[in-house]
Amino acid sequence: MKFTKCTKEIMQPKTGKKVAIIGAGPGGLEVAGELICKGHGVVVYDMMPEPGGLLIFGIPEFRMPKQIIKKGIKELEDLGVKFICNTKVGKDIDLEDIIKQYNAVVIATGAWDERKLGIPGEDLEGVYSVLDFLIKLALYREGYISKDEVPKIGKKVVVIGGGNSAIDGARTAKRLGADVTLVYRRTKEYMPAFKAEVEHAEKDGVKFIFLATPVRIIGDENGRVKAIECIRMKLGEPDSSGRPRPEPIPGSEFTIECDTVITAIGEIATPPFGEDSKKYGIEINSKNRIKTDDEGRTTKKGVFALGDVVTGPAIIGSAISMARKVAKAVDEYLRTGKWP
Numbered sequence: 309m310k311f312t313k314c315t316k317e318i319m320q321p322k323t324g325k326k327v328a329i330i331g332a333g334p335g336g337l338e339v340a341g342e343l344i345c346k347g348h349g350v351v352v353y354d355m356m357p358e359p360g361g362l363l364i365f366g367i368p369e370f371r372m373p374k375q376i377i378k379k380g381i382k383e384l385e386d387l388g389v390k391f392i393c394n395t396k397v398g399k400d401i402d403l404e405d406i407i408k409q410y411n412a413v414v415i416a417t418g419a420w421d422e423r424k425l426g427i428p429g430e431d432l433e434g435v436y437s438v439l440d441f442l443i444k445l446a447l448y449r450e451g452y453i454s455k456d457e458v459p460k461i462g463k464k465v466v467v468i469g470g471g472n473s474a475i476d477g478a479r480t481a482k483r484l485g486a487d488v489t490l491v492y493r494r495t496k497e498y499m500p501a502f503k504a505e506v507e508h509a510e511k512d513g514v515k516f517i518f519l520a521t522p523v524r525i526i527g528d529e530n531g532r533v534k535a536i537e538c539i540r541m542k543l544g545e546p547d548s549s550g551r552p553r554p555e556p557i558p559g560s561e562f563t564i565e566c567d568t569v570i571t572a573i574g575e576i577a578t579p580p581f582g583e584d585s586k587k588y589g590i591e592i593n594s595k596n597r598i599k600t601d602d603e604g605r606t607t608k609k610g611v612f613a614l615g616d617v618v619t620g621p622a623i624i625g626s627a628i629s630m631a632r633k634v635a636k637a638v639d640e641y642l643r644t645g646k647w648p
Contacts, residue, residue: 309363309380312341314387320347325642328353328410330397330580333361335615335627336416337381340389342635348642350389353406355396357452361418363624365446366439366473368480371505397580403588412610412638415590415598416631419575419616425468429525430571434462434533438469438477438572445480461486462567466536468492468522469572470499471621475506477570478514488514489564493521493541493554519543521554523561525569535565577617595620601648604634609647612638 311334325348329336332354344350356365359381364374385391397403397417407413422437424430436459447453463486467478470492482488490509492499495518499506510516519541526535540560543552577597579585585592589608591599597620598613600606606613614634615627641647 309377311337311380311384312345312387314341314345316387319345319387322349323347323642325349325411326351326409327412327414327638327642328406329414329416330354330403330406331361331416331418331615331617332356332359332381332391332393333416333418333615333627334363334624335418335631336361336414337384338628338631339414339416339614339635339638340384341387342632343638344384344387344389346635346639348639351392351410352389353392353395353397353401355394355399357394357447358450359391359393364450365443366476368442368445368476369449370479370483371476398582403581407588407608407611411642412612414604414634414638415580415606415611415613415617416615416627417578417580417617419621420578421576422571423574423576425522425571425573427522427524429527429533429536432525432527432533433531434460434567435525435569435571436461438467438473438570439575441477441570442473442480461570462533463487464566465489465568465570466491466564466566467570467572469574470494470501471572471574472501472505473575474570474572475501475509475514477572479509479512481568481570482509482512482514486568489517489566490514491517491520491522491536491538491564493519494543494551495519498551517564519554520562521556522569526563533567533569535563536569537561537563575616575621577620579613579617602633603637604630605637605648610641 329352465481465486467490520538528534540557541554544555547553591607604612
C-alpha cells in the first residue's frame, strides 16, 4: 500500500516548517506523504511499537497482508518522514508540548476505545473486546509480546456485533480452532460489515444468530464464562442510523453455552487529550469526536484533525481521501499563515 506518489526527484525545496502528525494509521500516513513532498519536515507520533495503526495491528493478516503496508511506510521513511513510536500523546507527552514545538499539528488518533455491553458478567474471565483480542495477536505475530500475553480463547466462542471488526474477530477465532457463533441484533441485510466479509465468514464456518442481543454473561464457580443469555429481537421504526430499531421480545430469552465472549459493538473516537479538550482550545462533540471544518481545521489555530477521531469509525478509503484534503489545507496554512 502506497502512502505517497512522491519521489526524491520531485520533492519540493525545504520550507523550514515542521509538522507533527499524531497517529500513524492510514490517514496520518497519507498526510505524512503529502506534506513531506511539499518540503515540510514531518514527524509522526504513535503509541504502537511501529507505524501502521490498525492496518498493522487491528486488521488480521489474512484480510490485509502486512508486507505491502510496511513497504509503503519504508518509502515514507526514505523520503525523510520521522516516526516516534511507543509514545502516546496525552500520556507520555502532553499535546501542548507538541503544539509549541511545531508549526502545525495533525491529529489522526482514530477510534481505539470500545463500547461496553453494559450487562452483568462483562468482567468475567474469558470476555474480551475485539480490538484487545486482535491487537494482542498482532503484537505476538510481530514479536512484541509473548504468547502468554495473548488472550486465551476456548473451544466455544460467541462474538457480539455486526461490523467488520466483529467479522474479523469471528474469523480469527475460527482460525484458532474454535466453534464460533456471531450474535447480531438486526437481520443480515442490516449488518454494517462488508457483504463480502460476511460471506467469507460463512464459508469459514462461522454460525450466525440474527435478531438477538445479550442480556447477561453467566460465569462458573471460578469466575470464567460458561454461557451467555440473549433475548430475541424484532425490528421497529427506523432509528438515528436510518435502520430499523431492534426491540426486545419479552419472554424470548435463550442461552448459548460458551467459554469465551468477544465484544465488537463499536469503537469510540480517541482524541489525544482525554476529557481536557477545553485546556487546548479544541472542541469535541457529544460523541467525543473532534470538531473540524471541511478542510480538517479544528477550533485551535494550527491544529488539524482527520479520520475516525473526527468521523467515528469509517472505512480506510474515507480516512485517506480526507487526509489528502487536509494536507492541502496544512500546506496552505504553513505557507500563508492564514486561518479562517
